[in-house]
Amino acid sequence: MxxxxxxxxxxxxxxxxxxxxxxxxxxxxxxxxxxxxxxxxxxxxxxxxxxxxxxxxxxxxxxxxxxxxxxxxxxxxxxxxxxxxxxxxxxxxxxxxxxxxxxxxxxxxxxxxxxxxxxxxxxxxxxxxxxxxxxxxxxxxxxxxxxxxxxxxxxxxxxxxxxxxxTGRRPDAPNGKPACGVDFGVAASAFVSTETSPRLMAPTLTANERKRLKALEQRKARQIAYAKKHQGGKYSRRLRTTIAQIAKLTARRVNRRRDFTHKLTTDLAKNHGLIGIEDLRVRNMSKSAKGTAESPGRNVRAKAGLNRSILDNTPGERRRQLEYKTRMYGSVLVAVPPFHTSQTCAACGLVDPESRKGCGRLFACTRCGHVDDADHNASVEIEARARRTGGSDINSTRSIPRVRVPASGRRRMREAPKPACAG
Incomplete structure (x- = not known):
């Protein structure tokens, strides 16, 4: 420890x-x-x-x-x-x-x-x-x-x-507590399938702290430009003071984020016997949209903001903590393929992008009429997939082989009745 x-x-x-x-x-x-x-x-x-x-x-x-x-x-x-x-x-x-x-x-x-x-x-x-x-x-x-x-x-x-x-502590015996699925997101930090409301992470910086951080970053840019132009790139004492003030605010933000993450993962590991999460590839999710001069990217600034939001919620760190905390408290962690979890109806199993138009917060199944919060519906689907795997323990590994969504989900999607053609 x-x-x-x-x-x-x-x-x-x-x-x-x-x-x-x-x-x-x-x-x-x-x-x-x-x-x-x-x-x-x-x-x-x-x-x-x-x-x-x-x-x-x-x-x-x-x-x-x-x-x-x-x-x-x-x-x-x-x-x-x-x-x-x-x-x-x-x-x-x-x-x-x-x-x-x-x-x-x-x-x-x-x-x-x-x-x-x-x-x-x-x-x-x-x-x-x-x-x-x-x-x-x-x-x-x-x-x-x-x-x-x-x-x-x-x-x-x-x-x-x-x-x-x-410490000499050994892994606890299975605790026998109920299972759950957890959907880690951006708008909702974490939505547990057994709960009716999401768990939201408070802003890591207050409004005044964000304003101060922005002003310090601007001051740092001006001081660096001056140092390159007049001092041969040598940092002045004022510039080092500015860098130290930025580091202090950044450390405060990191500590608040880490505090929320530890409380969330500890609560999940203690109160559940099986925890299902998505096997996310965070590195691929947070790739930059910036292209080259010949083929520039699209919505570069918007993608940069999305990347910051994804990394601010630290899905990789949450999985790392769950891997060792589940061993401590007698629970099991199962990572399932994230393929179409947000487009699959947790009630009837239909996979249809039209059930979640515009990636909004509402999920409305086009076949059975099931209506739910999109993140909660995804967490229920994650729990179902974790149960179908048999609850195999993957805590001893950092990653598992990439597998496709179970064939039953794709079969349901193919067998869905097609709309009748007009006329």
Whole structure:
């Protein structure tokens, strides 16, 4: 299990951790470049065991590399090994390991043997880090296990300390609770088949915060243009302050979105025995509509707004959380093909685009006259498809093979009576 807490380093520790964060990023990039070079030139696979020997030599020759704790450097090389393993795993959706830019989030990892935690009182605790000393953090929840690793990271709102904890908890037995289907959308964040109203995510930013974010983005654009024209591209202190203010608002939006997602997925996993969702390809859904100069795209700005709305609801993150929370609470997650779920009548099974004209909020079946909210009708259809699969557990995989809609649905569509020709 993961545990994340807000850390409050003093000024001296803040400077040291920031310096280590940039060193860790540089070490990742150098190690990745070394591996790519050896494979392209000699077809040789380099692993962290060999790279640790090069790291020892680099720490002797380079002062800025020697300032980084040795355990941190070794942990970064192990993480690079894991990134390669995820890339080659056909069941994992990871891409090839990427280089980290300067704007990447600062992160300093430590193995569990290198850290020590002590509790100060009911609300505060300290963690001892190599070469830094004791770092205070807010004890917002109990750690509840043996610490395997720790990571100090910084986002727009400040520093955080995360622990990988071995709790010893085993998956719960099947809870025997009722099944449900969930339709994740944009207008309705989530519509559960057993409920009569959708679950809506509150705006992640208030109206005033959106106005402020827009003004800060405009100010940033002006300051960057001025820096390129008069300062050779060098960022001024005011520009860095603007970037920090934008990052703070962005972090606030991310935290609110994550809070809603965790509450939603936890409630679904606890109160249902079978959860059906759509096997969505978010990467394909959020592709840009922008074309080339010869063949420009259509409705580019509208598609960009739709992409932002899709990603703001984080369907991929919801599925990831449901995969491990269903194991915790004794439920089963089933991903069904999304083929025509919004055009299929949950009452009679007819597939007809005319049942949902203009992709509106109302679903009215053209054959049986069934009328329902379009998202609720889709959630009922998702639940039916999940039940037809037999409730097979896919929690152990990140993705499942692409399958077509059951033949019965297509057969019903073909066997639907055709309208009589006039005259």
């Amino acid at each position: 993961g545990r994340k807490y807000r850390a409050y380093p003093p000024c001296e520790q803040d400077q040291v951790l920031a310096r280590w964060g940039h060193t860790a990023r540089a070490l990742w990039n150098v190690a990745l470049e070394q591996r790519v070079y050896l494979w392209e030139q000699r077809r040789y696979t380099l692993r962290s065991v060999e790279q640790c020997r090069f790291l020892t030599a680099a720490r002797t020759d380079l002062d800025w590399m020697g300032d980084l704790p040795a355990q941190t450097g070794q942990q970064i090389l192990r993480q690079l090994d894991q990134s390669y393993a995820n890339f080659w795993n056909p069941r994992h959706s990871a891409r090839f390991p990427a280089r980290k830019k300067r704007t990447h989030r600062l992160s300093v990892p430590f193995p569990g043997q290198a850290v020590e935690v002590r509790k100060l009182n009911r609300k505060w605790a300290e963690v001892r880090l190599p070469k830094v000393g004791w770092l205070r953090f807010r004890l917002s929840r109990a750690i509840g296990g043996t610490i395997r690793n720790a990571t100090v990271s910084r986002d727009g709102s400040g520093w955080n300390i995360s622990f990988g904890v071995h």
